[in-house]
Amino acid sequence: MGDMLKGKAALVTGSTSGIGLAMARALANEGCSVMLNGLGDPEELERVRADLAAETGAEIGFHGADMSKPAEIRDAVEKTAERFGALHILVNNAGIQHTDPIDRFPEDKWDAILAINLSAAFHATKAALPHLRRAGWGRIVNTASAHGLVASVCKAAYVAAKHGIMGLTKVTALETAEEPITCNAINPGWVRTPLVEAQIQARAEEKGVPVEEEAVALLSEKQPSKQFTTPEQLGGMLVFLCSPAADQITGAPMIADGGWTSQ
Numbered sequence: 001m002g003d004m005l006k007g008k009a010a011l012v013t014g015s016t017s018g019i020g021l022a023m024a025r026a027l028a029n030e031g032c033s034v035m036l037n038g039l040g041d042p043e044e045l046e047r048v049r050a051d052l053a054a055e056t057g058a059e060i061g062f063h064g065a066d067m068s069k070p071a072e073i074r075d076a077v078e079k080t081a082e083r084f085g086a087l088h089i090l091v092n093n094a095g096i097q098h099t100d101p102i103d104r105f106p107e108d109k110w111d112a113i114l115a116i117n118l119s120a121a122f123h124a125t126k127a128a129l130p131h132l133r134r135a136g137w138g139r140i141v142n143t144a145s146a147h148g149l150v151a152s153v154c155k156a157a158y159v160a161a162k163h164g165i166m167g168l169t170k171v172t173a174l175e176t177a178e179e180p181i182t183c184n185a186i187n188p189g190w191v192r193t194p195l196v197e198a199q200i201q202a203r204a205e206e207k208g209v210p211v212e213e214e215a216v217a218l219l220s221e222k223q224p225s226k227q228f229t230t231p232e233q234l235g236g237m238l239v240f241l242c243s244p245a246a247d248q249i250t251g252a253p254m255i256a257d258g259g260w261t262s263q
């Protein structure tokens, strides 16, 4: 617990679960006001919001924008600035996955992944930049992936979107280079969130092996450390990117993949 981000306000997209929730918690633990965002059962989402507020003592709001809808994304940015009086930090984190080879990849899944994992970050960044400039300090952090740097089979849309967000990160960094605003990417390897649990379960069922055995197999294929990256580690990286030590880090991939992309 600290107060490095006291008086600052953040919007973290896709933050009712997994990595985004841990990132929101890390910001709130530094005194930052945070607008959560995500889809799901309203009662469950309100419980997540209230628990985080009680746990951290920070102001926590919720906006239910669907990240595939540009008007709702813009509204989430505006409502965050309205509610907290300013917007300093934007974390473009919402993401979905679908795996299939290209010749069987459903077109609607391609469109949804590109919209949520890539275009949403453009719409949110466009809407947020005037607020960050008005605040006189800003951080934009895009949750990319090891798949923003290298590819895997059966993930055409995800890999294309994550490579795309690396490009958007660099352009945002260049367009804000002379301002007290930075834009960076965080590139995790495997993190055991619901998004990855679904992949482990599917693989375990297909092979007829126990889930825990398949989790080790999944790690062994890609992540030399053979350990999952944790959401808490990624929250810590986000806080570091918001610290003065990171003032000159912009347009950079911040890799936390246990050696995946070093191979």
Ligand code: NAD
Binding pocket: 013, 014, 015, 016, 017, 018, 019, 020, 037, 038, 039, 040, 065, 066, 067, 068, 093, 094, 095, 096, 116, 117, 143, 144, 145, 146, 187, 188, 189, 190, 191, 192, 193, 194, 195, 196
């Ligand atoms: P998750 O499924 O646990 O959480 C995803 C979050 O996004 C949830 O809050 C969900 O409600 C929200 N969301 C999904 N679709 C949405 C939509 N249309 N509008 C608004 N919110 C929406 O997943 P996660 O693993 O925490 O993934 C978060 C990010 O991290 C994603 O961008 C993902 O690609 C990236 N990532 C994950 C891993 C991993 O191994 N889990 C690795 C690298 C990168």
